[in-house]
Amino acid sequence: MKELEDKIKKDGEILPGEVLKVGKFLNQQIDTELLKHMAEEVERLFKGTKITKVLTIEASGIPFATAIAMKLSVPMVFAKKSITSNVSGEIYTAKVYSYTHKNTNHISVSKAYLNEGDEVLICDDFLANGKALEGLISIVEEAKAHVAGAVVEIEKVYQNGGNSLREKGYRIESLAGITRMTDEDIEFN
Amino acid sequence: MKELEDKIKKDGEILPGEVLKVGKFLNQQIDTELLKHMAEEVERLFKGTKITKVLTIEASGIPFATAIAMKLSVPMVFAKKSITSNVSGEIYTAKVYSYTHKNTNHISVSKAYLNEGDEVLICDDFLANGKALEGLISIVEEAKAHVAGAVVEIEKVYQNGGNSLREKGYRIESLAGITRMTDEDIEFN
Numbered sequence: 001m002k003e004l005e006d007k008i009k010k011d012g013e014i015l016p017g018e019v020l021k022v023g024k025f026l027n028q029q030i031d032t033e034l035l036k037h038m039a040e041e042v043e044r045l046f047k048g049t050k051i052t053k054v055l056t057i058e059a060s061g062i063p064f065a066t067a068i069a070m071k072l073s074v075p076m077v078f079a080k081k082s083i084t085s086n087v088s089g090e091i092y093t094a095k096v097y098s099y100t101h102k103n104t105n106h107i108s109v110s111k112a113y114l115n116e117g118d119e120v121l122i123c124d125d126f127l128a129n130g131k132a133l134e135g136l137i138s139i140v141e142e143a144k145a146h147v148a149g150a151v152v153e154i155e156k157v158y159q160n161g162g163n164s165l166r167e168k169g170y171r172i173e174s175l176a177g178i179t180r181m182t183d184e185d186i187e188f189n
Numbered sequence: 190m191k192e193l194e195d196k197i198k199k200d201g202e203i204l205p206g207e208v209l210k211v212g213k214f215l216n217q218q219i220d221t222e223l224l225k226h227m228a229e230e231v232e233r234l235f236k237g238t239k240i241t242k243v244l245t246i247e248a249s250g251i252p253f254a255t256a257i258a259m260k261l262s263v264p265m266v267f268a269k270k271s272i273t274s275n276v277s278g279e280i281y282t283a284k285v286y287s288y289t290h291k292n293t294n295h296i297s298v299s300k301a302y303l304n305e306g307d308e309v310l311i312c313d314d315f316l317a318n319g320k321a322l323e324g325l326i327s328i329v330e331e332a333k334a335h336v337a338g339a340v341v342e343i344e345k346v347y348q349n350g351g352n353s354l355r356e357k358g359y360r361i362e363s364l365a366g367i368t369r370m371t372d373e374d375i376e377f378n
Contacts, residue, residue: 023299023301023302024301024302028266028267028269028299028302029264029265029266029299029301029302030255030258030264030265030266031264032255032258032259032262032263032264032265033262035255035259036259058247058248058251059247059248059251059267059269062247062248062251062252062255063251063255063265066219066221066224066251066252066255066256067255067259069219069221070221070224070225070256070259073221073222074221075218075219075220075221076218076219076221076252077217077218077219078217078248080217080248110212110217110218112212112213112218113212113213113217113218
């Protein structure tokens, strides 16, 4: 999506360790005009695909998931990054390792909010190693719901998380796919 | 807002300790049709008021703030519930005591995302004791920006956080104001 690629080139910051900072417009301060256009693009990409629910993970995935779910007129659910208590077995959980923060989060979703028969579109801001998407997919499948697909704002294609999931048969879309990133330049696919 | 009040009566759950659970439609699974109508109502309430930015706090305030900011076509910013590092003084911070979780969070917003001259509409899902709003207000004022007002989905009016802020001169709106809550019934103002 050219508008997003241009915005990343203009307002994204590359920090040491191949960290791409997009807080100015994508995941701390959100450019809502761009957000509307991204939701329209997701609607176009998944036209003809049955979707009954949008799932994401707190916190930075929520604006994107909210805009998409509003556009598709379906409920949005977000996974929490912690487990408060599961004594009564009321939540689905998955372990997600974060390469950025070098720790493991136990993510969770209340069982009441994912049902057999749901056609779930998973959304997130970034896809790099794919660990967050894998965790969300495992939760959807534990609920006996179906993964209709996944869409992320930015995919670091060279980190292979997306391609590994595509090889397993999942439909993974990204609005901007980065194939190469240096301190001076970013290349998209 | 009658649609929200009806939804709370129908799908809200009252738990021990005057906890109102609205996860089914408001802050874990989000009913996006209701969300659209709430954003329209906020636009109506603040018609004629200059707003340049919408501010909330992660995570459950984000869907509401996203929908409002999209409706008003202004950027949305969310405060984080933790401080990773402030050695270079790049963030505004405030302490927020949570009566629900009985702990103090240090919330933070990057200085880059709040500027002198900004007219800020603060949004959140709940208003009870008002500690979260107070923290967000202090951050806006530290940034020399102006609080255009605040709007919450649900106000527990009997807990006085909202009225205490109104007495200080802030404009505080709530889409559903609860004046009394028992195990059997909820009364709105």
